[in-house]
Each structure stands twice: as structure tokens, then as C-alpha cells.
Amino acid sequence: MHAAAADPVYTCPSVLVDDINRVAGEGCTGGPAGYEGPGTITSSDSNTVWRCALLGSSADPQNTGKLTVLGVFGCEQQSNVM
DSSP: OOOOOOEEEEEEEEEEOOOTTTEEEEEESSOTTTTTEEEEEEETTOOEEEEEEEEEEEOOOTTTTTTTEEEESSOOOOOOOO
């Protein structure tokens, strides 16, 4: 375990958000697969950023080499970044 390691950032072409701020992305790139913990999900089509206290990632079965990311707890939309 490395001290002060940055939380992973996942960039997804499509991101869906529900009414309780759970965030889901498919076809994502960035951080590792099989990760669970705090992290960031960025929508590549809108440059919208969500910071999540808990998210999980796994290999995307529809897109070889891509990831599916689900922010399940403590997700807050941040200011858009360019």
C-alpha cells in the first residue's frame, strides 16, 4: 500500500445519474478494474465530474479493454473542468 496515492479517475463516454446520485458509466478508461473505494468519474462528452466516496469498477463485458464503473455512495457533482 502506497501512502498518499491519488484516487483513481475513470473517464466514460456515457454517464448516467439517478435521483439519489448513484453514477454509472460504461466503456470507461482510466483506473484499475476490480477497484473498490473512493474515486472520480468523468463524462468525456460533457466534461462533468463526479467525486464518489465509494465506487467500483469491473471489466466491461460489452467492450473489450474498457471498464464499467458504478459510483454507489457519496457521489457529488463537481464543477465542470476543461
